Amino acid sequence: MSRRIITLTTDFGTGSPYVAQMKGVILRIDPESAIVDITHEVAPQNIRQAALVLEEIAPRFPDATAHVCVVDPGVGTDRKIVLVQAGSQFFIAPDNGVLSRIVRSRPPAAAVALTNRDYWLHPVSSTFHGRDIMAPVAAHFCSGVPPGDFGTTVERLEMLDWPEPRTDGRQLRGSVLYVDSFGNLITNIDRDLVQSLGEPALLQVRCGGRTVRGIVRTYGEAPAGSLIALFGSGDRLEVAVVEGSAARRLGAEPDQEVIVTR
Amino acid sequence: MSRRIITLTTDFGTGSPYVAQMKGVILRIDPESAIVDITHEVAPQNIRQAALVLEEIAPRFPDATAHVCVVDPGVGTDRKIVLVQAGSQFFIAPDNGVLSRIVRSRPPAAAVALTNRDYWLHPVSSTFHGRDIMAPVAAHFCSGVPPGDFGTTVERLEMLDWPEPRTDGRQLRGSVLYVDSFGNLITNIDRDLVQSLGEPALLQVRCGGRTVRGIVRTYGEAPAGSLIALFGSGDRLEVAVVEGSAARRLGAEPDQEVIVTR
């Protein structure tokens, strides 16, 4: 059988030994599993950011990958931990809204609350369920334990609201979803919506008090230092500075308003 | 045979190509070994911090894992490099005290100084024994070379002293061991010692001029922003700010005094 893949997304910080503890736990149970770090730089306790990361990366991975996400400010309280199948992939995470975006595009085929203590590490800490519950469950799951063995069916998952762009046919109002590692501002406005307004090259994009005229195809179409708008690799409208940082230039942050007009 | 696991702990910085060189050396010798990064963010030359990391992560890994630790300010001098078996695990590191805590809880079954140049990379640099000695020895070891082939028996390892908490039966004085990636202050006071003083919920914890009344079970038991005390995932007393940083709030650093009273 092929190696099963387990991915890890946390807010522990790169180089945190907490991540390494989870890897050790997984490898003790299933030495053949392949562990892939997605990111450990989710801002502490930022559930929304982690939800966006999972949405972006999951479709790229092989079928049956198990994605473990530990952004868990409610650890040790009565929040549930769940194993969810959505599309061809599996997610193990606290039920705190971090799976909101994943299950929006792919309604969950199954969701189980991890209540069966047989698959936990003992003693279980009150502060690190990533290591003591999620990691061992992921490893046992990849070793072939069926989802139903880990606990009881969950009918409804916690969902977070997301700001949606609004349009009146002449103007589009959306906002910055997140800032990527280059300082590009990734918005919640997708390509189809923009094209419903008109030819992208003829539209204007306003953000942080600045106006960009015309949406270009790629970074290299304007000189270094230019403020541009384009569709990024996730097909979302993006505001960028060529070989620079739009976040710094505009002082922009998530939720900043972005307006597209003819 | 199952893949053998090699872990890497260094002070090279995340993303340092020095780490990549070590991985290349290991994979050239043993392409089947599974390399796991523990952390590369040990503060430069901070042997004590690395010793604490090894103590925390090693017990989580499968038996016969080889842990390589390169925090090595004495590289190229006459300090020894050793391969040590402690419990069911193996450690390859400079003999500079970085194994002090590992061998305290698990007396070493065997310790060998790496003197057999047959297993080194040649030419050997004077400045990077992680790449030229420790990495190739780890790979050969994982390929099945017995420990005794790498050199001569060492009778006594370098040991560092660690501050121990003191108690008079009514009061406990300890200190901060390290600050984790969330800014939580992890102390050298363990759960058993605290419980010998009284019921944790009824005790007081003083640190950085602030007093916390009552030790709670987990972060989610107090509102965001609260200063709390609890037992962390390593069963050590920990001072934390809920969804915040206790290190920043208290201006606290390692060795800061922490006092527990009834």
Next chain:
Amino acid sequence: MSRRIITLTTDFGTGSPYVAQMKGVILRIDPESAIVDITHEVAPQNIRQAALVLEEIAPRFPDATAHVCVVDPGVGTDRKIVLVQAGSQFFIAPDNGVLSRIVRSRPPAAAVALTNRDYWLHPVSSTFHGRDIMAPVAAHFCSGVPPGDFGTTVERLEMLDWPEPRTDGRQLRGSVLYVDSFGNLITNIDRDLVQSLGEPALLQVRCGGRTVRGIVRTYGEAPAGSLIALFGSGDRLEVAVVEGSAARRLGAEPDQEVIVTR
């Protein structure tokens, strides 16, 4: 057959989900490939830095390793993407000079422009060819597709110029190539060149207005805090502060002049 190794070098930032997307793409095509991160902390768009990283790390890896490098300010323009065999290793990268140093020491045995869209991901974005072209080509290559299938032969690769040290037999003038993660200044002056000038222990090294007398063998030969000169792990002359940062002490950066005299 043994696992084929794919390495990743990018300017995406550690913990960027862009890296994770590339890993997902690779693992979907070739679940058995072993992916090794070299670094994702190349400064944004810094082609020269990436070229130096590839030169340093490639020789350490097993034969037939595929090194993917995504430092690609021209993404989506008409710059080529190439698969190059140099020595026993393979490189997949934009043809923007990032392979300049690799092919200097090892003339390329073959170079192919990646024009065959059969091996690309579709739809292809205009902004992320690392994910949509380089990652899938690397995975197909590691699965056994011969280089010639990916496109058409390239006769000449883009080359960047590098400052070379100059000597008049009594004095050597070179410069800082890069600053490593410890703050050591790595120069473009190699050991052989210095030795042609005289016995290293008797030479003087000038950098940033400071003079170091005598080149030592390793860091531990001088007290903590000393400014020293030595040959680093790549056999290049290096200026360092023992257990400190020479970059900070001297305010030095890449291209800073370094002079060696008798």
